[in-house]
Amino acid sequence: MSETRLRAKELDAADGLAAKRAEFLLDEDGGEGGDAVYLDGNSLGALPVAVPGRVEDVVRRQWGALRIRSWTESGWWTAPERIGDRIAPLVGATAGQIVVGDSTSVNVFKAVVGAVRLARSADSAAGPARDEIVVDATTFPTDGYIAESAARMTGCTLRPVPPSEVPDALGDRTAAVLLNHVDYRTGRLHDLPALTAAVHAAGAYVVWDLCHSAGALPVGLDEHGVDLAVGCTYKYLNGGPGSPAYLYVRAELQDRFDSPLPGWNSHAEPFGMRPEYAPAPGALRGRVGTPDILSMLALEAALDVWDGVPVEAVRAKSLALTDFFLECVEAYVPEGRVECLTPRRHGERGSQIALRCPDAGDVMERLIERGVVGDFRHPDVLRFGFTPLYVGFADTERAARVLAEVLAETGA
Amino acid sequence: MSETRLRAKELDAADGLAAKRAEFLLDEDGGEGGDAVYLDGNSLGALPVAVPGRVEDVVRRQWGALRIRSWTESGWWTAPERIGDRIAPLVGATAGQIVVGDSTSVNVFKAVVGAVRLARSADSAAGPARDEIVVDATTFPTDGYIAESAARMTGCTLRPVPPSEVPDALGDRTAAVLLNHVDYRTGRLHDLPALTAAVHAAGAYVVWDLCHSAGALPVGLDEHGVDLAVGCTYKYLNGGPGSPAYLYVRAELQDRFDSPLPGWNSHAEPFGMRPEYAPAPGALRGRVGTPDILSMLALEAALDVWDGVPVEAVRAKSLALTDFFLECVEAYVPEGRVECLTPRRHGERGSQIALRCPDAGDVMERLIERGVVGDFRHPDVLRFGFTPLYVGFADTERAARVLAEVLAETGA
Numbered sequence: 061m062s063e064t065r066l067r068a069k070e071l072d073a074a075d076g077l078a079a080k081r082a083e084f085l086l087d088e089d090g091g092e093g094g095d096a097v098y099l100d101g102n103s104l105g106a107l108p109v110a111v112p113g114r115v116e117d118v119v120r121r122q123w124g125a126l127r128i129r130s131w132t133e134s135g136w137w138t139a140p141e142r143i144g145d146r147i148a149p150l151v152g153a154t155a156g157q158i159v160v161g162d163s164t165s166v167n168v169f170k171a172v173v174g175a176v177r178l179a180r181s182a183d184s185a186a187g188p189a190r191d192e193i194v195v196d197a198t199t200f201p202t203d204g205y206i207a208e209s210a211a212r213m214t215g216c217t218l219r220p221v222p223p224s225e226v227p228d229a230l231g232d233r234t235a236a237v238l239l240n241h242v243d244y245r246t247g248r249l250h251d252l253p254a255l256t257a258a259v260h261a262a263g264a265y266v267v268w269d270l271c272h273s274a275g276a277l278p279v280g281l282d283e284h285g286v287d288l289a290v291g292c293t294y295k296y297l298n299g300g301p302g303s304p305a306y307l308y309v310r311a312e313l314q315d316r317f318d319s320p321l322p323g324w325n326s327h328a329e330p331f332g333m334r335p336e337y338a339p340a341p342g343a344l345r346g347r348v349g350t351p352d353i354l355s356m357l358a359l360e361a362a363l364d365v366w367d368g369v370p371v372e373a374v375r376a377k378s379l380a381l382t383d384f385f386l387e388c389v390e391a392y393v394p395e396g397r398v399e400c401l402t403p404r405r406h407g408e409r410g411s412q413i414a415l416r417c418p419d420a421g422d423v424m425e426r427l428i429e430r431g432v433v434g435d436f437r438h439p440d441v442l443r444f445g446f447t448p449l450y451v452g453f454a455d456t457e458r459a460a461r462v463l464a465e466v467l468a469e470t471g472a
Numbered sequence: 473m474s475e476t477r478l479r480a481k482e483l484d485a486a487d488g489l490a491a492k493r494a495e496f497l498l499d500e501d502g503g504e505g506g507d508a509v510y511l512d513g514n515s516l517g518a519l520p521v522a523v524p525g526r527v528e529d530v531v532r533r534q535w536g537a538l539r540i541r542s543w544t545e546s547g548w549w550t551a552p553e554r555i556g557d558r559i560a561p562l563v564g565a566t567a568g569q570i571v572v573g574d575s576t577s578v579n580v581f582k583a584v585v586g587a588v589r590l591a592r593s594a595d596s597a598a599g600p601a602r603d604e605i606v607v608d609a610t611t612f613p614t615d616g617y618i619a620e621s622a623a624r625m626t627g628c629t630l631r632p633v634p635p636s637e638v639p640d641a642l643g644d645r646t647a648a649v650l651l652n653h654v655d656y657r658t659g660r661l662h663d664l665p666a667l668t669a670a671v672h673a674a675g676a677y678v679v680w681d682l683c684h685s686a687g688a689l690p691v692g693l694d695e696h697g698v699d700l701a702v703g704c705t706y707k708y709l710n711g712g713p714g715s716p717a718y719l720y721v722r723a724e725l726q727d728r729f730d731s732p733l734p735g736w737n738s739h740a741e742p743f744g745m746r747p748e749y750a751p752a753p754g755a756l757r758g759r760v761g762t763p764d765i766l767s768m769l770a771l772e773a774a775l776d777v778w779d780g781v782p783v784e785a786v787r788a789k790s791l792a793l794t795d796f797f798l799e800c801v802e803a804y805v806p807e808g809r810v811e812c813l814t815p816r817r818h819g820e821r822g823s824q825i826a827l828r829c830p831d832a833g834d835v836m837e838r839l840i841e842r843g844v845v846g847d848f849r850h851p852d853v854l855r856f857g858f859t860p861l862y863v864g865f866a867d868t869e870r871a872a873r874v875l876a877e878v879l880a881e882t883g884a
Contacts, residue, residue: 083719085536100540107536112528115766119527123712124497124519128845130513136713163761166578173625197747202736202761205749209732213585213625220747245745256730292762299766300535301548320621324614333657333850335609337617349575349614350704353713354527354767378557433540438745 064391064457071384077377079387080449081294083365084298085109093261094388096431096454097134097462097467102272102412102445103435105362114361118354140325145296146363148305151270151289152280156460157308159346160293160356164271165202167221167290168238170346171307172210173320175236175288181316182263190235190264194226199455200244203269207224213320225252230262237264241279242272242319245437247402249273249410253284259308260285265313271295274410275366276448277375281308288313296411299359307346314342325350377448378411381456385413385444388460394468397467401441412445419470426466432459476746476869483796483865491637491787492861495777497521498712503705508843509867509874514684514824514857515847517710517774526773542765551768552737552759558775559709559718559873562684562783563701564692569720569759572705572768574710575732576683576717577614578733579702580650584622585732587648587677587700591726594675602647602676606631606638612656615681619650635662642674649676653691654684657849659814661685665696672697677725683707687778688823688860689787693720700725708823708859711771719758719790726754734758777861789860790823794867797856798824800872809879813853824857831882837879844871 061069085107087096093212095292122134131137145159151158162170172193179190195207197220204220211218214235215413221229223239230237237259242249252268259266268289273279275296279291289308293299309317319339324330325347339345386400401414417423417440424436434444444459473481484490497519499508510518526720534546547742563570564774574582584605591602607619607631613822616632623630626647633641635651642649649671654661664680671678680701685691688709699722705711721729731751737741737759740750750755798812812828829835829852836848846856 079705085532098539103542104535104540106539107531109850112531112536116524117529117657119524119770120497123516124524127510127518128516128847129840130713131516162574162578163735163764164575165737165761166733169733193876200736201739201745201747201749204747205734205736205739208749209734213732273642294762301542302762302768303766304764305761320576320625321581322617322621323575324612325577327613327617331850333612334614335616337613337620348716349577349717350706352575352716352764352767354715354770356714358531358766428541428796435540438743 064388068453068457077373077448083108084450086450097459099434099444099459101447102295104294104301105296106450108298108348108362108365110361110364111358115358118357136353140351141343143356143360144306144343150366151274152278153282157311157343158306159343160306161304161351163291164292165206167307168203168206169292169306170208170319170321171267171288172236172238173214174317175267176214176216177318178265178313178316179235188233190233191216192219192233192235194221194229194234196239197222198243199240203238212466226255227258230258234262234264238267240269244272245314245441246414247410247412249408256284256286272410276378278371291455293359298362303355303359304352309343309346314345319345321348325349325412374448378446379406381446381451382413382452385456385460388457392460392464393467400433405424415442416440422470423466427462430462432462474846476800480869489785489860495520496862498862509871511871512841513859514707516713517708518862520710520777522773522776523770527770530769536762547763552763553755554709555768555772556718556755559810562759563648564690565684565694565720569723569755570718572718573716573763574655576702576704577618577720579717580615580618581622582731582733583679583700583702584619584648586729587679588626588628589730590677593645600645602645603628604631604645604647605811606633606641606646606649608651609634609651610655615650627653639670642670646674646676650679652681656684658826659822659852660825661782661820668696668698677791684822688790690783705771710774715771716764721755721758726757729757730755733760737761740763786860790858791818793858793863794825796865797868797872802883804872804876805879824855827854828852834882835878839874842874844874847878
């Protein structure tokens with residue numbers, strides 16, 4: 061066994077989170093057609109073993125037998141805020157600020173329109189109208205599309221700006237700023253505390269998209285005074301395909317949060333069936349329509365894996381895994397064959413490694429054939445996501461080794 | 473056995489849809505804590521027996537073993553339009569006009585904003601700007617709240633009007649009209665063909681909310697030239713609690729449909745990850761974010777019960793059930809004790825009976841204790857929904873009989 065493989069074994073033996081792996085259905089559990097090394101948890105998290113039984117109970121007993129009574133008896137009605145409170149500690153939020161529901165895109169719309177309205181309601185009569193929305197130019201596309209729609213519908217102009225240039229782009233016309241905590245393509249971690257402070261110094265409101273950071277590293281929403289945040293739950297939170305997203309509205313802003321999607325679930329008295337809208341107090345104001353119970357309760361079961369797991373431990377292992385992966389790639393892959401897009405500095409790295417190579421599409425196909433599952437992002441990026449709860453160091457070494465084999469076969 | 477009970481037996485024996493009941497998990501199937509007569513399918517449809525096994529496969533095999541590969545291999549990515557095409561014949565639509573996803577409230581927002589934009593893009597330069605949205609004043613509240621937000625965000629005024637007065641309220645300033653096919657409270661069926669024609673005659677666009685009609689009666693979206701429609705899938709379509717809603721955009725309007733929620737799933741090239749939005753052709757344009765797969769595929773399994781069932785047969789049985797219920801109530805309940813809010817005329821009746829009585833909340837509680845499950849709508853309405861696929865005539869007679877017993881006990 062090579063020295064690197066031995067090191068992987070030692071690192072796995074010393075890993076305080078190693079036992080968590082047993083809480084997921086991975087291939088040693090006999091999954092059919094499964095993958096040996098799953099490095100795509102930044103796209104779809106693996107299945108926690110608690111989920112199938114819980115879902116079966118929700119379907120057969122709660123829906124099938126109790127039916128409509130489950131809205132109260134099985135806690136369906138309060139699920140969006142209850143599950144929001146489960147997510148809260150993972151992103152550094154105290155209870156009562158997060159509701160779960162709708163897709164990330166829909167939540168981006170609520171948050172960006174809400175941020176513009178907050179900025180305008182806070183505006184002094186003296187200054188110019190705030191009519192600009194600044195967005196991360198390297199954003200996952202849907203955020204940009206939705207921000208464009210929010211701009212159009214609030215009479216704003218959308219300004220796409222590279223994250224490093226955001227501070228210079230801010231001014232007294234800035235209403236809202238939409239930023240990604242971790243870049244979906246490169247895995248770069250942006251400086252949430254500094255950028256939030258810069259937005260606030262300009263008198264504007266910030267919306268953070270946590271899709272690629274929540275569950276992988278500490279976010280510190282409360283600590284850093286973030287105004288609004290959104291995120292999905294199917295990546296590092298393992299909620300299942302298309303599981304509902306969430307919306308964070310800082311407690312002090314909730315009374316002024318003015319949602320563009322004021323559905324009956326956010327009404328102060330939803331069963332009063334009143335023709336006039338009156339918003340509920342608190343985070344509930346971010347709800348819209350009837351919550352999607354099967355997916356939401358699958359997510360609730362999936363969150364059990366976090367019991368007793370500090371995000372700091374996850375972050376430490378994530379950095380150790382990505383460091384080790386880079387070390388293995390350097391050891392196994394000839395120099396120049398791939399280019400690492402992910403920053404080396406820990407403070408700038410999320411929980412994935414993005415490697416650029418000209419034949420990335422072909423390379424990823426061959427990797428997947430050999431059981432190493434990452435994904436490909438057009439036109440030339442290989443993405444490898446490291447989920448510390450179920451990825452180990454031997455997996456990481458193997459992924460780099462198979463990558464080197466594939467790269468050796470495919471001339472580039 | 474009373475004559476009425478004998479008649480119920482005969483009607484059940486002659487019921488061509490009676491065999492469908494076996495395709496649902498009802499109490500004879502051993503459901504724990506179940507209800508003897510379930511007349512709340514207009515709130516949450518009963519569980520089709522095909523669903524639990526399908527959901528288990530989706531969770532364990534598609535998510536648990538195939539994971540990310542299921543987006544293509546298990547048909548996840550195309551589920552919104554594939555399942556839309558399954559719903560289409562139930563509402564009189566040809567394929568390619570419906571996508572499933574998001575809540576009804578979110579779809580109302582897409583449809584109403586979309587309708588206003590259609591009206592404006594079609595406007596001749598000569599006339600006044602179209603700046604009014606007309607909404608059914610008796611609407612389910614969320615439609616009104618969302619229409620108000622759509623009005624605010626498109627510079628329109630919202631005009632709530634009783635459905636019977638809608639034709640007189642229309643004019644050359646009307647942009648969009650949002651109407652409920654069946655009133656959620658009274659069960660009144662509105663005249664979709666005539667109202668659609670009136671809206672078109674005014675040069676405006678109509679959005680129909682089909683929550684309380686789809687799966688209970690023929691809708692005829694294509695036949696009557698409806699522009700846009702939305703509906704939920706957890707009532708007469710039995711998709712499960714909070715299962716995703718759907719959006720219909722008439723084929724000829726799709727190229728001009730301009731969604732206020734242009735998420736990456738509606739992009740012409742969603743995996744191109746392009747910073748500029750370019751809408752997909754067709755119904756896909758109504759998609760937003762990542763579809764909620766567990767709930768969506770549960771719905772797909774639930775739709776199997778419609779195989780070979782003509783909506784016309786469902787409608788005939790629905791009217792026979794509600795006629796019979798009214799007959800039983802008249803026979804068993806002293807005159808004046810309850811007032812029927814649902815129209816007697818078939819052409820004006822949906823698939824529920826609403827009875828008003830001053831102590832409705834207390835009465836419904838007692839009914840539920842005795843296994844007859846309807847629901848209560850503030851302040852004084854008892855609602856009984858009749859789902860022809862699993863409610864029979866003996867159920868109906870029993871519900872009326874238990875209602876009479878409860879009403880006799882509770883002095884009013």
